[in-house]
Amino acid sequence: MNPELIRWTGPEGLPRFDLIADKDFAPAFDTALAQAEAAMEAIAANPAAPDFDNTLAAMELAEEPLNRVLSIFYTLAAVDSNDLRQSLQRDFAPRLAAYGSKTGMDPRLYARVRAVAEGADTLEPQDARITTLALRDLTRSGAGLEGAARQRMTEIRGRMAELTTQFSQNVLADERDFVLPVADDRLDGLPDWLIRAMRAAAKERGLQGQVVTLNRSLIVPFLEHATDRALREVAFRAWAARGSGQGANGAETDNLPIAAEILSLRHERAQLLGYEDFAAWKLEPEMAGSAERVEDLLRQVWDAARRRAGDDEARLAAMLHADGVNDRLQPWDWRLYAERLRKETHDFDAARIKPYLTLDAMLGAVFDVANRLFGLEFQPLRAPLWADDVRAWKVTRDGRLMAIFVGDYFARPSKRSGAWCSALQVQHRIGQGQRPIVVNVCNFTPPEQAGAPAFLSWDDARTLFHEFGHATHHILSDVKWPSISGTSVAQDFVELPSQLYEHWLEQPQVLDAHARHCQTGEPLPADLRDRLLAAGKADAGFSTTEYLESALVDLAFHRGQPPADVMARQSAILGALSAPGAIPMRHATPHFAHIFSGDSYASGYYSYMWSEVMDADAFAAFEETGDIFDPATARRLEETILSRGGSLPADELWIAFRERMPGVEALLRGRGLN
Structure with missing residues (x-):
């Protein structure tokens, strides 16, 4: 070895x-x-x-x-x-x-x-x-279990490991292998920074000109700005087709039979253990406790989100028709017209904030917030990592080494899509103890050339803060045993620290200090900052609806008998919800890696919203003091939640911090849906 x-x-x-x-x-x-x-x-x-x-x-x-x-x-x-x-x-x-x-067993x-x-x-x-x-x-x-039931459980676990691995690899293959060349005469509407990113993506693949790939940091802004409707449709359909058998690799990467078999095996496993269905088994140890409580929360928010989305759909369709397009508003139209509506309503152009949101500036904001809340300090660490653009920092407090933090921020064709936080090693106090080594991974568009600034979108900046919120859960962990360290908590509690950390990105004093022009060093103008924050809620109907569609489909898939035809079942669920046709699921079944690449989020995709109910209420605890960096509240957050890992049940950790359970009001208010 x-x-x-x-x-x-x-x-x-x-x-x-x-x-x-x-x-x-x-x-x-x-x-x-x-x-x-x-x-x-x-x-x-x-x-x-x-x-x-x-x-x-x-x-x-x-x-x-x-x-x-x-x-x-x-x-x-x-x-x-x-x-x-x-x-x-x-x-x-x-x-x-x-x-x-x-x-x-x-x-x-x-x-x-x-x-x-x-x-x-x-x-x-x-x-x-x-x-x-x-x-x-x-x-x-x-x-x-005993006898045949025991043997069957072993067989199910082995087969599930094969299927979930194949599901992930199929999605990665379709994402990696799709490239859409965009000719010079079809760039209308695209901002310069996006064209440069498309050219960098082409160069990375040994191609000339500019291309669209299925990297989220590339395709989403393309859909927001490209006026060429035919190109938008091609790009969107490829994005939606990942893993469907209609993606870049055709039937070779068809995940639909894989998803159906996974659902069937999960149901069988739950019944072997005496549960009615997989949802009942999965939710038993979670903070929510039951599918009924989950559905109740999701539907409370669904009604408000669906109303807002319906109003927005009518406005965007009118804009589409005013452009002379005699067609219904389609999924590949929504982002373009929503961006235009945002500009008109809030006099806001997302391209104007790009020069202020460089990766280095936003990392400075992330680290500054951690310092002001928890006293953490970050020093760059030179170390041989897996790519030249991966970075590492020593994390200290009062001179004591707390953790090592590693950031891998740029997309590459060989990287899994999305963003995540993991730990090469977790904190514990066995023997001499062990410090955490925490890794944040994102898929931001790299700079066009080495040494140039890397520009983030507002969503990218939010992702940066989100994943670092998970990192704080590891960095501040202070428990005895590795099995309850850091993020080893109930699945519907694990997103609380990450989503709570996002709130500090939206604070004027954070933006004023760190969102500075990459060339002049001037701070983001106050009026542009205020329009940015107001515009951030402008498309809340869309973002909430697309998320809830995925969460409700996930829950329904795992309740009762599993479907033989997963796409027919998906369509039936969305039809019963009267979901807007122009707002598809955030993660459609063929590429729903959260629930089919492993069990962690299966029957648990709701956990982002369950945690959001708490994160909105947790940030309100800071606001109530009149100081978003209130030392006493930050110390209580660390002592009751961030340092405790899974050493207590999630509801006990929450009550220790907030002294009561939260309601959905703060969430609706934060999303602008009340």
Whole structure:
């Protein structure tokens, strides 16, 4: 085994990515998996009476070498995929599933954890917490199953690992392989910065001229500005077709049968465990608790969003017809006319703010907010990472090293789409303890040439703040055990820190300090700033509706019998909602990676809005003091939520911070839907 995969020797404990080759992963995986299997077997077969130390504490440490190998591998597979890494993913997935089945369904481990759990009230609080969670997870994994049911559960887990991996790879292939050349005489309406980004995308692919790709930071502004309706339609249809069998790779990347089989297997798994359906199984440990509570929240917001979207649709259709287009408003029209309406209503042109929203300026804002709230300081760290444009920082407080933060911000053809936060290693206090190494990944349009500023859209800036909100959850974590560290919380609670952090981007004092012109250094003019903030709510009907469509489809897919024809079921759900035809789902079924690339957000896409109810109310706690950086409120946020990880149930963490449960009023007000 390449020792660098286990004992990281880079600056401040980072892995030396320059010393790791793809050929190292298979032997390292074999060795680390065998070590984990041996460690778990030793715990299960231990002849000594079960106690916390020889069972739960031992389980927390048993997979450490495997986790280190996989954290490096899956980071690279997501940010810089290649054929070998994809092949290794397909090889690793069923083997990891088999290992998960073996350990998660081991009756000996189950018996030992149950025995410790019977005396959990005598344990230290965090020891008792991981014991309770381990028993819950083993029970929900099927450790209590026997005979044929047990064998079938093992088969389902293995098959699911194969399917979810293939789903992700199909979406990536269709995103990577679509390129739409745009001739010089068809650039009407496109701002200069976007044309430069399209030329950079062409150059990156060895092409001349300018192209549109399915990178969100490119296709969304193209749809907002391109006056060539035919080109907009081609680009939008390609974006919508990812994974449908009609995408860039045709039937080769058809995800529809994969999605149908995943839904069927999830339903079967839930029923094997005694649940009515997958939604009932998935939501049992979440803050929401039941599908009924989730649907109640979503429909409260749906009615307000649908009314606003209907009003906007009528206005945009009138603008389309005024342009001489004798057609209904289509999905590829909405963004163009919404942007025009925003300009007319608020005298606001998004292109005017681009020079003020450089990546470096917005990183300065992100770090400044973290400093003013939590006293964190950031120093650049030179380290060999996986690409030259990936950056790292040391995060300190009062001179003490808290974490290492890594940012990979620019799109590349080999990178998975979207944005996310992960951890190469999580914080814990076992032995000498371990500092977190946190990674934020985005897909912003890179600068046209090296050394030039990278410009962000307002949505890009919001994404930057969002993902760093997740990072604070890791950086400020202060718990004993890795299994409850950082973002290891209920799925519908995990988005609270990230969405809460977004609020500071919208504050005038933050923008005044950091949104400065890339050439002159002048601050964003106050009147432009105010129009920007007002315009931010202008299309709330669209953004809320497209999100809710996806959340309600996800929930319906996992309630009752699974559909044989997923697209027919999707259409029926949207039809029952009277969803606007010009506003498709944010993530249609064939590329709905949140719910089909793994179980994390399956029957849980609602969690963004569930968390938004809390983040709106949490930011109100700062506003009520008259100081958005109020030290006492920031300290309470850190002490009750950000440092606690999953050491308590989510509702207890929330009550400790806010002393009451939130309602939807602040959310509706924040979105301008009240």
